[in-house]
Amino acid sequence: MTISVSTEFVLANTRLAAVPLAPEVRLHLAEEAIELWQRTEAGQGGAQLPPPFWAFAWAGGQALARHVLDHPDLVAGRRVLDLAAGSGLVAIAAMRAGAAHVTAVEIDPLAVAAIEVNAHANEVDVTAVLGDVLDRDADAEVVLAGDVFYSREMTTRVLGFLRRAAAGGATVLAGDPGRAYLPKEHLSLVATYDVPVPQTLEDTPIKRTTVWRVNP
Template sequence: MVPSVAMTTQFVLANTRLAPVPLTPEVLLHLADEAIELWERTETDQGGQMPPPFWAFAWAGGQALARYVLDRPDLLAGRDVLDLAAGSGLVAIAAMKAGAARVTAVEIDALAVTAIGINARANDVEVTARLADILETEPDADVVLAGDVFYSREMTRRMLDYLRRAAARGATVLVGDPGRAYLPKDHLTLLAEYDVPVPQTLEDTPVKRTTVWSVNP
């Protein structure tokens, strides 16, 4: 059963605080101070039915991608943008701040959809947040953005297939990645690199060398 908006809103606000994102301080997000405690809470609340709280952290791949689009508003100005596996909504919010006409942020976690709405309002931008798995559908956005999505073999297969189909239809397709094992470099073109501050409870180092790539058709 999908939890109510009131329930997810209460959970997000009770477990986070509004703070600037390290690499993109012009964006504010409701972020968790303590990763392990929140992770354990999502495993026990609602009978252990909550997915991991990916929405409560500014992951390195998303930070790098957000920084990239904020610094290049010509890429998004006046265009329809899709943010896949949007998490906190960081990349979607950055896209709106960079001048996108419309941004849709897609997630499969109801808490993430709620967090995206809360974070968009905190930044005074409008983002359409959808609870859906769209990877088997046909892409139709002008720009597709995805931060840190190559973390498993199966996710990489499904995500790359969708992203390449989007690129083949003429979309600009950009991904951010902090060196995950399944990064499909053979299908990507390197655009930029950043040193991104991250919580050590999430990663193996306080700073992750993170890359931004375009996806080849």
């Protein structure tokens, strides 16, 4: 694993720990959420960094990872895309469940570094890609997205991508803890989990979180 400036930042601000709902997976997670948020706002070299979404095991990702680990037939032998992958939790779970290949996409270079670090820690191969793919078509048999419906703009773009993937024949699953912009009218309920989450980030220590199938 190459140690870049981004990798050093990830390692310096996190600690390797088991994911509460999916302890089979270990991630480099922030111990002090507020402090890390402040560091990214302060930035590096005077440049502000994106929020450190990559440093936390968000409820939607935990539920989706648990579901994939418990139902490996969803991904076994298939090409998988983890969209807005954050820490890479869902991508790693998919590889552990037997996926043939997993690509994890992020727009934040620090998230890409975190995905690579976390994949290495779990001894799996995940292709981490930096870029915005939402205006393209998904080149995958399974598309997974955890906690992506957190703003109106994001929901509009992500939903279009996910529905196109579903229309193209992909299995498309999203994990969500009841965010404000969840587009329920385009989703079918698959499973529900009670997910432990950091109270510094959420309004309750346990979030009731649903895995949804995205309809074409």
